[in-house]
Structure formats: C-alpha cells, structure tokens
Amino acid sequence: MRANNVLGIIYSNSYDSVLPELTPLRAMGSVPFAGRYRLIDFPLSNMVNCGITNVGVITKGNYRSLMDHVGSGKAWDLSRKRDGLFVIPPFSDSAFGGEQFRSRIEALHSAIGFIERSKAEYVLMCDSNVVCNMDFGDLIKYHSDKGADITLVYKYEQAPKIPGILTFALDASGRVSNEELCRCGITCAAHSLNIFLLRKSLLERLLNDAVCLGYKDFDQDIIASNVENLKIFGYECDSYARTIDSLQTYYEINMDLLQPDQKDALFAPDRPVFTKVHDDMPSVYSHSSNVKNSLIADGCKIEGQVENCVFFRRVNVGRGAKLKNCVIMQDTFIGEGADLNCVITDKNAVIKPDKVLSGDKNYPFFLGKGIVI
Amino acid sequence: MRANNVLGIIYSNSYDSVLPELTPLRAMGSVPFAGRYRLIDFPLSNMVNCGITNVGVITKGNYRSLMDHVGSGKAWDLSRKRDGLFVIPPFSDSAFGGEQFRSRIEALHSAIGFIERSKAEYVLMCDSNVVCNMDFGDLIKYHSDKGADITLVYKYEQAPKIPGILTFALDASGRVSNEELCRCGITCAAHSLNIFLLRKSLLERLLNDAVCLGYKDFDQDIIASNVENLKIFGYECDSYARTIDSLQTYYEINMDLLQPDQKDALFAPDRPVFTKVHDDMPSVYSHSSNVKNSLIADGCKIEGQVENCVFFRRVNVGRGAKLKNCVIMQDTFIGEGADLNCVITDKNAVIKPDKVLSGDKNYPFFLGKGIVI
C-alpha cells in the first residue's frame, strides 16, 4: 500500500486531563514542547514524513490555539486543494443525545463523515501526548506483511500512569494474544502507544457496531474483545517514544533532551519535525551571558546565567539572573538578578527582578500563562 | 486609512433561524446561492476586493460545511502567514456562564481575543444573510470624511421581515438622528444592512461596557442608545443588496438573477465574487436539450427541457424531463420524464423518472438534502 493511501487521524485532546496545568486553555496537541514545538507536531510530522497527505485532527474543546498553530497546514505541506489537513470541530452528534463526545469511540464516530469521504484504504490513528519520531512506512509495511487486521504500536517498558492504558502479551509471531491481556500500568510491560493502523472499512464497521451496542471504550470494547476474532498485531517501536502522563513526565522529557543522544533520537535528521514558522531572529548572547547545557530557541536575548534549561522563543533573561533546570516558555521575561531553579513557566510570564523561585526536580514549580510574579 | 488597516468580521450564523430549511446542517454563511456560491462569498469578496487582508469568521454551531468551504482562505487569497482568514470557533466564555453565545454582543465578545490581537485600527462587520456587492473602499472613505464614530450601511426600501431589524431616520448630514429611531419592518424605511464600520478601540470599549452592564442587543443597546453620544452615520448602499429573511426571499433573489441587469449588478466585473474552485468540467448540452432563460453552473449534463431555472454544479437532467422556475442544488439527479415546477432541491436530491413536483412561485416546494423521491 502507498502511504498516500492512508488517512491520518490525530486526537488533539488525548488525555488533556493528565496535564491540567497546561491544558486549561489549550488542547494537548497545542502544548508547547522542546523549545519550539507543539505536541501535535510530532504525530503530524511522522505522518507527513511517511507520505500521508490527508490528516484529520479531531478536536473537542479549547482548540483555538490548536487551530492557530496548525493554520492551513502549510508548515507540514498539508495545505492542499485535495486532501491536506482538516481540523474537525466537535459536532452535536445525535447518536449521543446532542452532547459533545466523551470517549475515543464517540470522537471517531463524530468524525465518521470525514472518514467516509476519504478515498484512502487505511486509517492510522495517533494521540497527541505521545512524543515520538518513528518511520510509519515501516509500520505500514509490517501491517501488510503480517496480513494484520489491526496493528498497534507498543513499547516494552514501564507503562505510563494513564488510567486504562492497554498492556498485553504477544505470541511469537507478534500477534496480540488473548490470555495475557491485562490492564495494569505499574511494571514493565508491552503497553500501547495508542497508534493504530487498520483498514478504513474495518474501522467504519467496528465504529458502527460500537455505537449500536453502546460501547464506550475503544481499547476494551474494540481491541481487547476482538483479540480472537481479528488478527491484531503489535509493532514494537524501537525509535524514540515517550508518553506524557503528568506535568512531572512533561518536565522530565524536556530535560532529557539536554542529553545529545536523546535529542538526536527524537530529531532524527532524515525525519525532520515540522512546526509553524515564526520568523524570530536568531538568539543573541550578551557579554555578560553564561549558558551551559541548554536548548535555546530563536529570538531569545540572554544576559544572565543559564544552566540545564529549555528556552522557548523570545525568552528574555536580564543581567545577573540565574536559571537552573528550568523550562521557560515563549515570551517569558526574567528580570535582572532573579534566581530560578526547577521552574516551568507558561507563555508570557514575567519574573520581576531579584525574585527567587525554586521547585524540586521531582516536583517542579509551575507558573501559569501570563502570570506576573 | 488604508484598507489593510481594517479588520473584517463576518457572522456566519446570522439569522440562521429565518431559513430553517437550509440551515439545519449548515450555517447561514454556507448556504448555497446563485449556482456556484455560498452566502459567505459575498461579504468575503467585498472585503478582499477593497484590500482587507484580515478576516475573522465568527461561528456558532454546525460550521463544518463552512470550514470545508472557506478552507485556508486560498480562494480569496487570504491564506497568509500574517493576517488572512480565521474561522473563530465558539469558545466556552466564562462571561456567559460557559454557554455558547446567543446574541451579537456575546458573539463579538467571544471573539474579543482575536479582535484585540489584530493590529488594525478599524473593524468592519458584516452578516452572511445580506447578498451584496459594494465598494467598501467608498464606505471607508465616507467614514473618514464624516469623522464618524460608527458608520452603518443602510438601504431605503421595504425592510426585510427580520425580527428587530434596525430602521431609522437621518439628518441632512447623514447622521443617524435620535428622535425618529424606530423598529418597525413593514413599510419603506432606511433599514440597516448590519454592516458596521468603527474604530477597533471603540468597539472594544463598547463591548466591555456591554458585557459589564449585561447588554444583549447590539442594535438597541449599542447603536440606538448611543445615537446622541456618538457620531453614528448612515451610508446608503446604492449597489446591489438584498437581505434573505425567508425561504421565499431566498427563492426570489435566486430567480431575480435571471434578469441580466440584476445579475450584472450583483456580479460587477470590477469587483469579482470569489468562491471555492471545484474543477468541474464545463456543462454539456445534449441533442435533446432545450434550455431557456437559465443560469447553469459547471459540470451539469442536460438532456431535458429547462426554463427559468438556477442550476448548481453537476446537476443531471434526464431526457424528456421538464424543469420550470426551479433552484436545483449541486449533484441533484433529475430522472427522465420528471416534471418540476417551482421546486428548490437541496444537495444530492434524486428525483426519480416521471415524478411530478410542483410548488408555487409564492411558496416553492422544498426538497431536503439527499432526499430521494
């Protein structure tokens, strides 16, 4: 199958609830990450890099900043007459009594018109809270080689602390085996990255059945209960993949990117991660700056000391300020002499001169959007 | 002031309720009109033709087909890095207790973030149910020449049957005068086309006041009650402008376009009306076709008799079928020998062979989307 025969579906609101600090005003997909990205850039770029040209982004609430970010899809070369990127706004779906969808099944069903209109044969679904860079071309080939009905991507490691995450055992052929299916989330296990590939006609049938039967849980009612009826295969992701399940992991994953091998794994040069371009000037370091082991996006002006930090666009660090182990989002202003340790600031925060803020590596201090302190 | 100093705002859901037949699944702005257009094309093209490059489209419900139609704004050359076209989805606005907006004031307030971010000095607001082609450049010049605080566009003729439409009297200078302000809607009067031009800072102030004071009615609480405090001028529209207030007027306005002078007035060659391009082939007439006094969009295949009709894209008329005084929307299939008089079909309708349907010029027969009869 050619990749342009695959329709991409991204949930922009996946597990908003595990990151309440950053998602009151934005969807998971538009959470800033790694200095210049938003989380949705990763699934989107993965799809585009393997040749997928038709992507639907399912939204629920608070998706204005997401729409602002993805725009017409130009940054991913998905601004097209035919196919391209579509943001699918919530729709009062009569099947659910006019309310907005709550579960993954309902979300998909609410986009059923979009899915049906597509001429693609396959559907590839991703979540926004999984930061990964993988070659979906290999996944597509695996699916076809195995003759699978559904292929789901998994990692074998400690499962993220997300309620109801699917963990399972596989037989020698890679097929998800029935008996060892379990839902735990504590020890090392093959856990789903919520990346699913299946034939569009099969998805349509499963969805219609699920709605008729009142199913709510995609993992349980569609995947788990069909392990015998359908050939469900697991595909192990051997490239970079991390799941965000809390502010703590969000912080850790940002910090881990200060290790060059982690950064190089996520930003594989042959699979670039695309994002909206902002035309900031390159960052400027003054005479008094002293920056060590940090990731710095464009447009910053640094006059202070910075160590082990991730800076987003246009961060301003005054003379004599000291930052250590911080994730500082765009347009944050750090006054002269301020001293920050283990702090996450959301956009447009202002730290007045000489303020001292300190969190812990295991419990970073979070400063909300636009807060002046 | 340069037109690119003006921010355009279009209500896509204006008066959905007056056209219930066509708006259960779409916003007023995406109601098909005149063979190949959607109603929003008219305010959008007017704005673009006078040089406005930043337009926000405020939506409420059922706006998927609208988003599909406007896409990234390319058709209006509004797909831009900076400015361009933005669809503003409804947002749970805490000022209104988390519910979606109901009034024009609430709608505008819900888009206040978008309005504030714009660098334009002025705001021009339009509705989607007013079909007009006017030179907004002249309006902008008038506003500036008069030193007006608010300029509203009016027509002097029988007011449309829209509840609460604003009618008023003007003094010799063109200023809306206080004493004769009234709300009627029956006889000839200067009635508002709901096109307003004002300084952005003034709009922001008026909106904030209105929300604080719990105002709901833009016309009454913002325009009428400020006639003395503000210099509110009326600008008479001397070009084509018709207001849709019911299925009946919708039908009439379509039919009136069969008069070449009406059509030429709406489609002024120096102010083209842009719309999404669909790449249909030109329409084909067979040996057995006989078409008189009709407006035919691309992609039709006509083998029957057609008189006084407006055809949208890809209408198929079988041999021996007879259509008179009909508005036939896209992808309608008319079987052989069918006989239709004064019928409006929504998209994808199918009329089986030899069916006879007849409405009246004053009460056309309406066939809903996808109905097979």
Add this chain to the structure above:
Amino acid sequence: MRKKTECLAMLLAGGQGSRLGVLTQNIAKPAVPYGGKYRIIDFPLSNCVNSGIETVGVLTQYEPLELNAYIGNGQAWDLDRINGGVHILSPYQQISGTEWYKGTANAIYQNIPFIERYNPEYVAVLSGDHIYKMDYAKMLTFHKERSADCTIAMLEVPWEEASRFGLMILNDDNSIAEFEEKPEKPSSNKASMGVYIFTWEKLKAYLLADEADPDSDNDFGKNLIPAMHQAGERLFAYPFEGYWKDVGTIDSLWEANLDLLNPGVDLDLSDDNWRIYSNNPANTPHYIGPNALVENSMIAGGCRVEGKLDYSILFADVIVEEGAKVEYSIVMPGTRIEAGAVVRYSIVAENALIRRGAQVGDLPENYPDRDLWGVAVVGDGLVVEKNARVKPKEMLENKIKEGQE
C-alpha cells in the same frame, strides 16, 4: 538534508508550435486553450499530481509569460508545495557561459542541478502537447518491476496512421527491439507517446555523454534514446490504452475539442477520481437566454448565450448574441459574436470580436473540392468587421475590413 524524491517530472513545454500559427503567436503551445476551460498543459500537470508526482519542472524558453502567469504558484493543480511543486525553468547564465536550450536532451542537461536538488531515483520526461489521462505511477511500477533503464509509453495506433509516428518493434517481454521513425512502410503500429520514465542515474550518464558529443542534435528521440538502445540498456515499452491525441495542428486541435462532444470517445473529464485541474478566473454560472437554442455543446462559466449553438465549445466569458449562429466551432475566452454573425467549422481565439453579419468558416459540403476547405481560424484580439468573411482554411492574423452587405 533533503529527502529523496522517488520520481520527479520534467515537462518539455518549449515548442513554439508553429503549426498552430496565430494561436501560438504570443503564447507557448502548452498554454493553448482546450476543452472549454483547460489549457493543454493541464493534462500532463493533472496527470502528475494524480499520479503522486509532486515535483515538476516545466522547461520553456519561448514566450513563457502567459504560461508563467497561468501556472502561477501551482495552486490550481495542488502543486504549490513547500518541497517540490511546479517550477518553470528557463535557461540562465553560469560562470562557464550561457546558452539557450539546443534540443530536448540539452534542455534536461542544463537543468541537472535542479533535478539533483530533489535527489530522485526516477525522472519522467513528458511532452507538453498531448491530451490524455494517464497514471504515471502504474508506468513507474512497470519500470521498476522490469528494472528498466528507460520505459517508453506506447499506444497502438491504426495501421494506416502508423507512418506518422515514431514506432517501436517489441520483443515478447515488451523490451524494445528496434525503433522506426515515421517509416513509409511501418512494420509496427506501436507508437511512442512522448512519455518516458528513466532511472535517473542512467539518464544522467547519457545526458553527459550526449552533451559531450559535438555531432549530436541533443534530442531525446533522435540521439539519446538510440544511444541507450545501442549500448544495450534495458528499454521497455509500457502499453497504454485510452484516449491520446497530439494537438499540434489546427485540425487536430479542432478535432480533439469536438471529441469531447462525442459520447463514443473515451475521454471523461468529469471523473472525480482523475480530475483535470485548471486555473480559472472567478466567473459566474453561464446564462442561456430566453430565445437561445443550444444543442450538442459544452459551455464554460461566465458565458451569455442568446443565439444558436450546435456542436460547439464555448470557453469562459464568451457572448453569443441573439440571432448569431455558432456551429462545429471552438470559441476561446472573452470572444463576442454579435447578432447575425455566423461561425462555422472555426476556431476563434481569445478576446476576438465577430461583428454583425460577419461569416467565419463554412460548411464542407459547400466545397466540392475538399482541398479548398478547412477549419478557419481567427487570431486573438482580432475584429472581424461587419459582414466580413473569413474563408475556410484561412488563418486571420490581422484586422479584416468591413465587408459588403
């Protein structure tokens, strides 16, 4: 690092198309209007994008202005891509000197740096003057399956016409045994369609060799492909079935247009799965007047028809006034045919004005000596004055005087 492109296309749009006379006086041949709303180049461009080829170089050095303006940023064909998209490639100066394209192979040779930017595995070389719908992706699969070095799309033509074409004699496995260039007595009816897919590495080597040969005319058909054949490279013919027409002459252009009105002809432009894109101005639905009579015709947007129309194709914004008659004719955008004028068996170019009582073209049956008869042509922007006459076969290049009543 730029990602590898599997296949890019180079479209040879250079020809002046002199056999189209006045129709190509100011525009390159691929920009000639066709089929009510299209231009010839819409076909290869749409084929490319429908086949998944999103990087297209259009090679031209002759009057590219109209073509440039028509192609614009490629948006109409969904080819306004960030990587790739459509690019018009004119000759340019280098430190080592400058030259115009000498031949088709040289045109590609001069653009090797363009091609290499995209790092393609395969390059499709297409000519820009044929009307056809073709899935190049299928041809590429054929090419790959055979590990071919060059695959040539091939069509079986009627034997009696075969001598007008470049022909191929094939072995059983579809590899090419021999070429015959417009032979008097054809021994094959398998004609080359002017559509090639090359393995880029091979093509590049032969382009360099061809350029180094001072005796070469630097032409694909005459030099480069025979050279590959002689050297024993793997050349295959890819069989194509379907509508394919060269529109290089007035007669074939006229015929190819009227083919669209013939239900028996296998060229469906309404197929939603293989759309032919075009770049069209904003125009309204067309209007048919109360006394018009329209039969067997195709009408584009913006037209106003109040007269009689039969077996004709009107492009955008054409006006046919009440009492005017248009039969078996092609009328290009913006032309006006006044009341009482008669246009028959003609091609009228853009923005012409046929005034009252003028007569353009005539019925073949009025010409017992068929050699005197042919399609009449009126060049763009010309005025055919009142009661004037443009004879069959005539090609009007300048204003014509008012005729006698």
Add this chain to the structure above:
Amino acid sequence: MRKKTECLAMLLAGGQGSRLGVLTQNIAKPAVPYGGKYRIIDFPLSNCVNSGIETVGVLTQYEPLELNAYIGNGQAWDLDRINGGVHILSPYQQISGTEWYKGTANAIYQNIPFIERYNPEYVAVLSGDHIYKMDYAKMLTFHKERSADCTIAMLEVPWEEASRFGLMILNDDNSIAEFEEKPEKPSSNKASMGVYIFTWEKLKAYLLADEADPDSDNDFGKNLIPAMHQAGERLFAYPFEGYWKDVGTIDSLWEANLDLLNPGVDLDLSDDNWRIYSNNPANTPHYIGPNALVENSMIAGGCRVEGKLDYSILFADVIVEEGAKVEYSIVMPGTRIEAGAVVRYSIVAENALIRRGAQVGDLPENYPDRDLWGVAVVGDGLVVEKNARVKPKEMLENKIKEGQE
C-alpha cells in the same frame, strides 16, 4: 479583467557580485547568507510585503537555481499570492528574437509585458544587495504628493565616504538639481540608495526610448534617469534615515553581519511590526554544551556549540566542537569546526569543514602592516585540513592540504 495594482516592485537581482569571490561562485548575490538566518534578498522582499507591495518580479539571469529554490513559491514572505506574489523573471525567447539582459534598464524593458499584466500605476525598482528596513509605502505617498515622475531614496552619508556613492544635489523642495556619480570632490553627501519609484507610464516611455538608443548602455543610473532629468521630468529625492548598508564586498558583508551584535547600530531584526522573513529549514533549537563559553554572539537554530564563541554569528546547523574557538567571524549553515580549530576574523561559507588544529584568519594586531591583514574567507563545501592555515585576506577556493603540527 484584472484589477489595477497600485504599485509593483521589480527587484534587480542579476549581479554576479564578483567582488564577493567564492561566496558567489555558485549563487547569485542576493542569495548570499546574512545575519544568522537570512539571505540578502530577504530584506527587499520583506520590505515589499511589509509595505503592502504584493507583486514582485525578481530579475535574474545568473545562477538562479539556488535563488529559485530559496524563493520557492514565495510562501516564506507571504508572497504566495493568487494574483501577484513573487516571480523570478529570466530572459526568454520571443518570435522577434532573444537576448540576455543588457543592463538594468534593459532587464525591466524586457519584462514590460509582465508589468503590464498587473496594470500598475507605479513601479518600484529595487536593487537586491542592500541591508535595510524601509517602508516603501511612505516613499510612495511622498511620490504621489509631489506628482513626481521618479523618486529616488536618498541617505545622507558621512562626507568622507561620499565620493564612493552616486550623489544628488537637491533644490529646497527636494527636487533633484543635479547628479554626481562618485565624484572625487563631492559637493553633496546625499547618496542614492538604489531604490526608485517611477510613475509607470513615464518609466515605460523612457524604457522604450532608451532601448531605441543604440548608444545607451541601458542602465538606470547611467542612462535612463539622466535622460529623464535632462528632459525636465519631475525627479525627487526621498530622505531616508536608518540603517542601510551595501554588502557588495567581503569587508562590508563581514561588517554588516557584526553590526547586528552592536547595540548602537539601528537595525532591529526583532521588531514585530517590521518582520524580516526568511525561508528556513526545519531545525531544532540550538544546543549549548556544558563547557561552552558564548559571549556577544548570535546563534541560529540547529547549532551545537561546545567550544568558545565571541563576537560571532553562527548560521543554522553549525557545529563548534569542544575546544574550538570562533571569534569575530561569520559561519554559514552546516559548517563544522572541529576541536582545537581556531577561526578568527573570517567568513566561512556553507558546509565547510575546519579540521582539528586548523587556523583560519588571524587577529589584526598580529599584522603591523595592516595592508597584509583582512578578513579570511573559506568557500562553500571546502575542507581545511588538520593544522592547515588560511591566512588573513586569503580567499580559499580549493581544498587545502594538511598542515604541519
């Protein structure tokens, strides 16, 4: 009918820029990188779009490949417009014959049909090798207010440098009394910036006259504008204040870059109301290593800095290894400076490799005879081998051998 365009811009990007030596060996001068993420042409293009000019013709006949690829469909500058947008205009063949651009005026002359398509009232003619931010809309207002035929942007330069410029002597109303072309003893310090606005009707008439004059060099400064002046047309000088720099030489390019690190220089690239757009690849935030020392520098995306950096500008994806030292230097995209290498007072072009222990450039204080000192340049893609040395003022065009320890 196409709507009237108020003003379109023609950007003269033709120059080979030979004074930039290896830096323009394979690219046109406007494509030379500047300021960490920009190329020279970003400035006039961004000025155009910020001034509301959305139709820009870029005239070039020299190595347009890189420029073409860089400009692409114009999206980076918001110039991927359906009407208008940015178009690269190379010479082409017409029925009447073909020719390369003979001079700046001839380049515009050859593109009259392009200009006329947009039916402009005014045409701005810009040169493509200056760094400046300027609102052409204000200049246009000035032009219109004075009913000028030609307005020339003018900058007051220091008297001691005035003799390097084309100068203007003005009347009280800012109309131009006289021109002085690089005079030895300047009687004015008002220099032309190479930015012109013409009333199109007038410009067209003079272009036609200039073309008809066999003795003309077809140059704006030498022929066309003096001719307008002589004929008594209304020529005005528009005073500009702000940063403006010609980057036509290695020294001025180097200086103009380092100007960005000087807070006293009036060139703010972070102004949100006058953004300078550029076309940049997808790259990550840059990374500063644990032992790096970065001062007074500007660093673009994708870089990895583990060494010492002072008064330098790194373009995208540059690597400075631990122990390497870069001072007072400009390092263009993709270059790698290995451990222990020292780069001082240099411009290193794209994708070069400076190997361990190599030394590029030197401090001026080490050269008592300042004529022997100058900025060192390493051409693109070159390797400076281990311990090799590139002397000040040297311009490395070919691979250099390994040096002695």
